[in-house]
Amino acid sequence: MELLREAVDEVAERTGFSGVVRLDRQGRTEFSVAYGFADRAHGIPNSPETLFATASGSKSFTALAVMALVERGTLDLATPARSLLGPDLPLVADDVTIELLLAHRSGIRDYLDEDALGDVSEYVMPVPVHELATTEQFLRVLGGCDAVFPADERFAYNNGGYVLLALLAERASGVGFHELVRSLVCEPAGMVDTSFLRSDELPGRAARGYLAVDGLRTNVLHLPVLGNGDGGIYSTAADLTAFWDAFFAGRIVSPERVAQMVQPRSVWAEGSRRYGLGFHLGATSDRVWLEGHDAGVSFVSQHLPSSSTTYTVVSNWSEGAWPVVDLLG
Template structure:
């Protein structure tokens, strides 16, 4: 099969095309560490920003599968007196589908790159996020409409910890990364990145260490590789992470027109037949899209803020056309 060559102009990161056990094409450009002069490679770990939400949703569905939670459970049942402005009728499913209407500490309808209200180094665990989530009145009644909500996914991490009695990062590692064979994925501290992890760079050349929480939670902060993301999609669809009967819960459209013509499931964007995880933040851009019809995964991971969503869509379309012509 002829490989579709992506546009790499101004890119810094990895773009990968994989199908089953085959690497169809892979390109690594730019530097993972500008000070040390370390180049990005296909095995480099990158931050996923909001791509983390996909893992959060699957972790919550795993807890549902084990009977520790139900989609209809009210968030209040586990929140107790915390976050009193979250309405009593907001359920876990409202949070998963971005239809909760709760106020958001980082409202992307206002400013997607707003500064943190708490010093980044203090955000070193999911409970440490609670003060940052306080004081935001509801935007609308639960279930009324879709509105992308970062804070809602941190609330899901809080609920997961309380239901399962374990730190959120460990829950994701045990319930998603391990069964999928994602050995290079995790939630590293931004001030102690493991070897082989790309540093995120802002447009002015500074790193993003002061811009993002030192340890991620339900709405962002996971790191992964292009190989691990391909493993994730394959494991999810094969029923190795969730029981096969629960996989459709993640992938069914809960909102048909959520954003830019895309639908939304539970933690997964739905774009013209592709399953998509996507995220962008200071010094981070990440997109992984999987085509269930062909088994192809196209991932673009960057350690700068750069056009990536459109790139991966173009690559997927190009390679899909070649697969069709080959068949």
């Protein structure tokens, strides 16, 4: 294990990694180490207790909040999106269901098509980011969700589909999306340091997200001011370890629902991974992981149930995590 820690140190130093790397095996923390700065301008270093944005990693929390509502009978996997939308988003087809949205098989057009993006540090939001603080405010960017292929025809990763899930969860339950994630996911998982934070009023423990390996420019003008169903929750490496323990122990949703969520539904086009309901899955192994990549954020938290091994790599600059992730496999 010491050799692996040394290898992580070498990669971190060579690539300018900024963030935290943590490895747990069979209930024991092998190492949890921080590099770089949470706030470069003020020289505040990252620490294992630093709060980091996770970008799309929080899609799994959206999926779990929705699945918890399914267990309570508030929603059903077969619930059509149209049944809760009323006159809103008229281009969403009648056969788009909760399950297809969870599986990225809805066929709706994405408001933020990652395949069409160039550099993640470009300014890509179609409305001013400070106007995206509530789920209902995202209706402005979801309006073009017409079908690009028939529902359930194939897999296509879709950010807008997960904001739509947040909207449907709010309307079905009468509870705000951020509160649903807190009460249905974070609390039962014991994730005491995990929450959605506004980028324009970050607390002292939160890392600023940087657009390059050096420099002071942050991502505050690039992303919604408050994350929503498709990403943006802040967490710590310790909380993410707690998440995996709680998820597979059935403390967030039942073991039967856990099995549903990690059952492969699709294979990514490149064939290197599969996808369930809200979770990335290994192509052949039992690997399950969360992944996020955005302006100022790069993140992976992976769990292998067969060996009770979890690693988390979270970085507060756009490309920071990937060399360390490649090392850890």
